[in-house]
């Protein structure tokens with residue numbers, strides 16, 4: 307039995323490591339235990355926590371109860387005819403790939419319909435942030451492939467909700483940031499692929515226009531995204547490497563190990579990601595293809611989808627102060643393109659670069675969630691080492707450019723967007739608020755005004 311004083315000393319950090327508030331952490335091992343926690347009428351607000359891969363405070367509930375869901379990691383059913391997989395909330399995408407993405411005699415296999423850039427996230431975490439992947443233009447968000455959710459609410463109800471049975475509550479729970487109740491299990495639709503290996507091409511490009519030309523000309527490629535050198539200026543603004551990939555029919559690749567192969571053992575006392583090393587890294591990475599302009603390879607999906615997963619706890623490289631991530635989406639067309647160019651100008655001018663600057667175009671498949679982040683347009687994601695007020699000032703400028711362009715910021719990555727920016731970016735906020743379970747709360751929800759500060763509802 308955990309002593310409550312020990313429990314209160316539990317610090318839970320966001321993935322970016324900027325916030326490390328204390329929580330009362332509860333660890334149910336079964337769905338019955340999880341139901342009992344939700345039905346328990348404590349005065350402390352509740353929030354579920356998955357693998358903690360959200361960069362900001364969306365999975366934090368300072369001075370409240372945090373329900374660690376990774377103990378609910380059982381598979382319940384898999385129908386090989388339909389691809390419908392039912393599993394507990396804490397099953398990770400890595401576990402699903404490990405179980406179903408096994409090479410079959412013809413090289414084909416089952417695959418996730420949509421995956422974020424790490425496989426170490428839970429199914430419920432992927433639902434609650436309605437995550438997207440490199441195939442957004444063809445498959446939309448994760449939530450589009452969710453057939454049913456078993457949801458426990460603090461009124462004691464436990465129901466299986468589907469888009470047909472409970473359309474409003476379902477739409478609120480997809481991308482619902484963990485605020486509509488506790489997901490106990492879910493049914494998702496996997497997809498059959500003709501090959502579990504990937505054919506992947508990297509192409510160097512010289513500027514933003516070249517990026518858009520490549521994005522427009524890549525319809526035949528299922529997965530697309532680009533790394534950009536965010537410190538390049540002038541005519542080189544927006545230069546980078548465009549990556550596109552597709553399943554290779556009849557070619558199999560065994561799933562990667564369930565654990566990272568290398569790990570950063572300790573948080574170094576200072577960030578190893580500084581101004582000089584960033585500039586050198588960006589310049590070097592842009593030349594990674596050497597003299598060639600494009601490189602085509604076929605192989606495992608891990609280096610294409612999950613390059614960071616090979617190194618455990620890579621977030622520690624940013625040191626004890628942590629780092630911020632910023633991800634926005636702005637509408638397509640000239641205004642959106644101009645907004646991205648302006649953001650890159652602001653970043654280069656600030657001298658605060660990012661190693662991981664990713665640019666991608668979202669397609670127009672609608673997201674099913676009221677608060678889902680993706681919408682048609684251009685998305686830019688970057689990491690910034692935490693240099694205090696200087697970094698906050700840069701993030702505020704990027705937020706202003708995003709909102710001015712009628713875009714929005716991704717809650718899963720965010721640590722500082724204002725309530726006003728959230729309200730402008732998410733017009734369904736008021737509709738969503740009707741579905742918030744009064745026992746649930748989060749640091750993010752309080753910060754952006756989804757829930758009144760200090761109240762339970």
Ligand SMILES: Cc1cc2nc3c(=O)[nH]c(=O)nc-3n(C[C@H](O)[C@H](O)[C@H](O)COP(=O)(O)OP(=O)(O)OC[C@H]3O[C@@H](n4cnc5c(N)ncnc54)[C@H](O)[C@@H]3O)c2cc1C
Nearest residue numbers: 356357358359360422423428430431434437438483484489
């Ligand atoms: C390297 C890296 C790359 C990434 N790439 C992408 C990307 O390409 N696309 C993208 O969309 N995201 C990306 N992300 C973000 C990540 O996919 C999301 O933050 C994801 O939701 C994290 O899942 P988790 O299990 O860690 O959940 P957590 O971060 O622990 O929680 C996320 C949310 O889910 C809620 N939640 C968790 N479990 C439950 C439950 N059982 N019931 C109800 N609510 C629950 C939490 O309350 C919280 O609101 C990336 C993150 C990293 C670290």
